[in-house]
Amino acid sequence: MFEKLSKSHPGRTVRALLLPLAAGLALTTLPAQTARAASTLTNPGFEADGTGAATPSGWSEYGDTGASYVESGGRSGGYRLTHWSSSAYKVETYQYLSGLVNGDYVLSAWVRSGGGQNAAHLALKNCGGAEQRTDLPVSSGGWVRIVTPVKVTNNQCTISVDSDAKAGDWINVDDLTFTSGTSGLSVKGSDISSLAKSEAKGGVYRTGSGSAGDALAILRSAGMNYARLKVWVDPADGYNNKPRVLAMAKRVKAQGMKLLVDFHYSDTWADPGKQTKPAAWSGHSYSRLRTDVYNHTYDVLNALKAQGTTADMVQVGNEINGGMLWNEGSTDHWTQLAGLINSGYDAVKAVSPATLVALHLAEGGDRAGTEWWFDKAVANGVRFDAIGLSYYGYWHGTLSDFQTTIDAAAARYGRPVLLAETSYPFRLDSKDALPDQIDTTGKLVPGYPATQAGQAAWLRDVMNIVEAVPGNRGLGVFYWEATWTAVPGNGWDPADPSSGNGWENQALFDYDNRATAAMTWFGHR
Secondary structure, three states, X not given: OOHHHOOOOOOOOOOOXXXXXXXXOOOOOOOOOOOOXXXXXXXXXXXXXXXOOOOOOOOEEEEOHHHEEEEEOOOOOOEEEEEEOOOOEEEEEEEEEEOOOOEEEEEEEEEEEOOOOOEEEEEEEOOOOOOEEEEOOOXXXXXXXXXXXXXXXXXXXXXXXEEEEOOOOEEEEEEEEEEEOOOOOOEEEEEOOOHHHHHHOOOOOEOOOOOEOOHHHXXXXXXXXXXXXXXXXXXXXXXXOHHHHHHHHHHHHHXXXXXXXXXXXXXXXXXXXXXXXXXXXXXXXXXXXXXXXXXXXXXXXXXXXXXXXXXXXXXXXXXXXXXXXXXXOEOOXXXXXXXXXXXXXXXXXXXXXXXXXXXXXXXXXXXXXXXXHHHHHHHOOOOOOEEEEEOOOOOOOOXXXXXXXXXXXXXXXXXXXXXXXXXXXXXXXXOOOOOOOOOOHHXXXXXXXXXXHHHHHHHHHXXXXXXXXXXXXXXXXXXXXXXXXXXOOOOOOOOOOOOOOOOHHHOOEOOOOEEOHHHHHHHOO
């Protein structure tokens, strides 16, 4: 597969490792360096030396330097930087830049990692403020671009690739850039559509330390700045309808958060496998359905505006890969689907021209399918402001697949993009009688265990992929569903109070109702 998985390590000059660092020593203290004035990196693609270079030109090494070397198999050129050893190792490959103009900078790099390290990250050090780090995702299936922003205040900065690894652990790094600019996510949110019903059925939410509190306040204090609420037309249980959305919107805005309203245009779940018309709209003509979409969208959003909780973003449809309001609005009838979407778009803008309209597809690792859909939408005159994709790594391909898809969508359609849904389990057993969607190790993404640390790493890594979308077109990430814990009566089927929850092991509150470690990533950058 990759060179480091081969026992022979072709092209590598085998060199003895230096004596290990003292236990626990962090690689932050660098040996004395001669300052080199530079505004760009030297040898950022590791092409200057060829296979087996002990120390890449322009770079320095510290620690177990035999574990840092150049080998063939670059992302864009012939070579790459690799950290690997048959023994445990700690090594840093770094480059010192001086003569920088003070201001904001972003380090970008393409990386791969087999995972398992105690630590593996890019770092920006000695730049005048706190060290900035970005951990490498587990991405043996393909290259992934990650970014790290920093504010330089002392005209210098050290770019560092760090590994603290066990025997056989490996990383690849290639094609680094260090350029002026900023990065970050403006949207760090979660779907909380289950919350009102959970609370009504006795659901309790606690901070990580165990103090009971308002789930929204706990999420907000962790850094969440956006909440997503689905709206059904006439659900059997009376939740996720207009009155419930209005009530929850007041709580969202009272926390100082923004609001995304997700229109399903159904009485129940709408997704790629089902887009069932609301019972009240059954038998309506296509022309009448366009009016239904407009009136329902306008009615909900105008009521939100009237109570002072205007929606900041709206999804016209939920995971509409196959269209919506079947059969009239299926992708077998693109002209009609376009008309239905545009009816929703027009209603949103009639209430609030500033509200962002996103179109939401599933299969976030499917570039071909995403481009087929949006090419059709553009050709049929569909109006939209942003692109939302669901990406569940255990179903929708590798992290590299997701990055390729979301980057291409941003570039091809010139719109901002967001990860509209993602989640990951913190354990595999179910808390109620219903088996969970992801309940065996064979269903997991390699390198991401079903632990709180694994869940946190997943959220961290997908957030960084969205942050790394070129042109700052990555809006942000919504987790699904943070508050849907296993509470009797709050199951998946609104028509069946005895139905269970197949997702409670992926919530952001554990089986003791405490906030999981992943929640802290809402406060990141």
